[in-house]
Amino acid sequence: MTDVSQSKPPSLYAAREPVFPRRVSGKFRTLKWWIMGITLAIYYITPWLRWDRGPALPDQAVLVDMANRRFYFFFIEIWPQEFYFVAGLLIMAGLGLFLFTAALGRVWCGYTCPQTVWTDLFILVERWIEGDRNARVRLFNAKWDARKIRLRLFKWTVWLLIAVATGGAWVFYFADAPTLLVDLFTLQAPLTAYASVFILTATTFIFGGFMREQVCIYMCPWPRIQGAMMDEQTITVGYRAWRGEPRGKHRKSAEAADLGDCIDCSACVNVCPTGIDIRDGQQLACITCALCIDACDDVMDKIGKPRGLIDYVTVEDQETETRGGTSVSIIRRILRPRIIVYTALWGAIGLGLIAALVMRTDLAFSIEPVRNPVNVVLSDGSVRNAYELRLRNMTGFDRDLEISLEGSRNMVLELQGQDTRSVTVPADETLRQRVYLTAPANSGAATAGATEIVMTVSDENSETTASEPTIFQGTGR
Template sequence: MTQRIPLQDLNSDAAVEHHSPQAKPAVRSPSTSGHIYVREIQGFFQRIRRYSSWLLIALYMGLPWLQWGDRPMVWFDLSAQEFHLFAATFYPQDFILLTWILMLCAFGLFLVTVVAGRVWCGYSCPQSVWTFLFIWFEHRLEGPRHRRIRRDNAPSTLETLWRKGAKHTAWLLIALVTGITFVGYFTPVVGLVKDLLSLEVHPWALFWIGFFTLFTYLNAGWLRHQVCLHMCPYSRFQSVMFDSHTLVVSYDSARGEPRRGHRKEVADAAVGDCIDCELCVQVCPTGIDIRDGLQYACIGCAACIDACDSVMARIDKPLGLIRYTTERALEGKPTRFWRPQLLAYTVALLSMVVLLISFLNARMPIDVDIARDRQALFESTAEGRIINYYTVTLRNQDTQEHQYVLSATGLPGLRLQGANTFSVAANETRQLRVALTVDATVLTQPSHTVELHIAALDEPEISYHSKTRFLGPTRR
């Protein structure tokens, strides 16, 4: 059986006692610690997180403004039931692709989690990206951690009020831009902004802008770590995917314990490298103490690693007291990268990618629906012919106009009445009433199977074939 890394309950007395008698009971569970004053820290991993966050925000904010021809590059047009993604256009019948893509994302997340824990949460999750953005503005407008604590514990002053007002104004502006951008994926953002400025925006668009503005402001500005602790299900079932070979943020207790206080004491060889400065706790966005072991609240952002490394560098100790490592490495055992769990996720993910690519390559940019006329089963003419009527709905799912030809097979002498060629513009739907006729003498039974063929004249590989029924009189 695969061993799991145990999660510690920080509310328990054992967790409070920590690994050392020098541990301070003031270190509390994030669920009971109230407001968390996050300290700003610089370092290698924070630069990676900061650059990736700015890139993700730029992509989110910028995509709705980019054009692809005469339409937005990414546009989910609900009214027309068209979903434009770069050069491709998808329709409701293609929703199986959405399910497929979501499953790919899920398996990709599982694969990353098995390898490197919750790096998605620390570097790419929208909740973390926007929370760190809000915290960045908080640091710029309210100052360092110690000043924010001092101001909050002191009577309000004019400086405190304007700083907090500026911070919340910045938060609301970010949330507003976030809300407008989100709605811009469903309504062309250029027109949306013009409507907002002229106060002619549609009520539903205004509602959704307000909705996402409010919840962005609440989630990233006020709830923050509470979303990760109490609302995100991923933090609860992540341990199922962890094993002793998973790369996670860990504290090397064998090297750090027992703690030696803030002074640079080197005489006692039994004293560990940890000076109990609690800087790792102060920089943690969820307020945990990584020295208590792996906890479900850890989002793997590595802020504690950069903080601890900065302290180790100042006291001339090796870096990596807190680092990305595995449980087996901490125990001095070898770590295996490939293991059955990882192999299973990899095979499943690659198989789904291959199937998705094959499906997209085989996907025809044409959708046809054929329905028999329900009003009259058939008509008889004076010339002894039988006529059946059908309603053909054709949607051109390509990015260019096509001319199509319609034909029918299945009975001797079966032919179409009227024109059999027609043009359909790109992303247009056209409905046709089609009449098939055949000599009554070839009908040996009341119902025969016939097949309708539709093909593009300029691209014969774009074709559609569908079987239907041709009805006639009952012979006695």
Template structure:
């Protein structure tokens, strides 16, 4: 008996990417999404051109090591504020995700916002969903070349403008515009302009939903913040099934409300079928809700076959949006926001550091006086040249002597001044081995703006 030869079967571990052609849809959620796009992009593209007190309103000036935000100027020493902002953003994401799912992804994520614009430009040049699909399948012709060229021209122009605006947050945008016009851009400005333009073009023009599906880590760990009381976009299976259309629907005794029009699939920017249940690919853009509500209204059936709801509500259980998880997130978030606001209001324009001389603990000046030597570093975090006075407290009769025959310290904006200081005390008061004193630096024209630091003072205990 001969053995039959079998040919090996090749199996692919990866599914070939299929282009998604999202269909345009109108509705209350899509109106909100478009409004969010206009507001966010308006802020991004207009803020660099707004002047505030004679300077660019938002400017992250890296060469000068300062972040200018309207009337507030932050320096590297203010890194704590950046850390607080990132922590606040993280807990805001936790709170809104636990409350209503992926609101960030659907309405405010930069990937979503810029992808919307690129899709609008594609619709402008190539037409609606049906025309775009037909155009891609058609052989190359003059019309196809013109439409594809027009789309690419708009995409590249918009991407370059985006890269230019991004660099304008780090280089004064008016100077940057002059450099671009005169072709005198520096190497780093050129690199970041074209790099960010390429990133915008690639992510929003070509990768689109693939960024959300394969590159974004949030899509992977979002389920850890969901529970059965989280508002998510869901299909009401009990109401919609069995789904039928046409003749089968007319002949059925009790068909479900879903007429199987697949519009919910056609409008989805990630190409999923929401009727298959909750999926990590869903970015909660709510396009399927608007499409389904429109179909239900035309079919004479109540809206809400696809809606924002919870898993508990779908099975008839009560829903509690205010629950321990959301309450804890909210309390932490409000505490962080309050702390950030208070710290910002009480922020001093003075940064100081006092370092004790390592060569000797103290010096005997005369029969009654000893002194400790320190190095005082003062930074002016304000917007103008400032004069400072230095004082010390903690031991009775302390006297501060500035080095280099100075009586006050002067510092330009952003300048770090280093001054040797001597703090003298009477032996009868500095009679312990170690004291704790407080060194203060205060503006000469504003007593309320000052900085203090506690340091060790070595006394005469013999």
């Protein structure tokens, strides 16, 4: 028996294998450039869009106003109690992710995930400064001479500028962008803003520049979840092994006749941003960015073979093709029950949210009956209840709201501190108003236990009304 006490337990740590994705062109690369441009534009430009809501409200089209507890999205203004709109959108985002994953695999990861988009951008900068794959590999292996230091410093500086712009853009969603921009540079901005910019700059710089595919492989939960979301009929990036194998160098000799279409040129591996070999089959590290399809199609064109050795293809179709059958059309892959159910659910929640938005009122109130004490007997024997009303004016202008009692009751309604039954609620504010309701001595409501009543708040100018039920508590004798 050997003495094992000297040897160490196996390490769980895997050092990162550096990845140097080669430049590629093709239809998916073009699509990805467009998506990158559009998503980055949305992110950077949105906080600068303006939307006029009147003098009392901010004019930023998209604004999360934490201090005043408001969320503005173009014509929509959400109050905290309407957070279900945001919850609904999040559920739609989740279901949308299920839908797209079931239909097209990890299309989110490959095209629109911020990690992918920013990494793509950082690689673009890297390629521009240090050159394509081979030059970068050489530079990586080179000694730290003046040229390497110069190139690296330049690259890191550009990355850092992008990272600062990214972190900077984030905080503009939470405050008036033009004001905050000036404040940031004149050191007038709140500490939270600087801390947010710093943290997001650091994460962008580190995630986009250095961690890259490690974020997808080790940090992100989505690759694990996708296993449950995809099935054999999901269209995803795959290698047609039946066509490619056995792989071998492309030669015009007779022995090449036994070889498949794959010439083992490693083009698919070299362009892969996560450094995997798609020919090994479906794997956790594949973000389905489709760049290997572009790379392989290019090679197939050159050697005069049909495209699609690496292709968007379902697992089921690959098996059918291996047996010699023909694959099912993409339409039939998408129009299947699972996808239709996801789409229906997604659409139902969307319609529900739209309906809620259309029926949303800009005038609302709540009644809190004062229960300490439940009632007060006045000197003439009449019974008074007090109510704490919270009147919400969800518009951008002041409104005079009249409070009344529904139905013909012989009770007297008074507003604390007001001579009339009307009160002015400032724009975009909630006003607390105490309301007194007095039932005459020996009347039904005064002597009964509890009487159900309905209070109405109305705005004459806009002819808007809101009603809430509550209870008048009599003496019970």
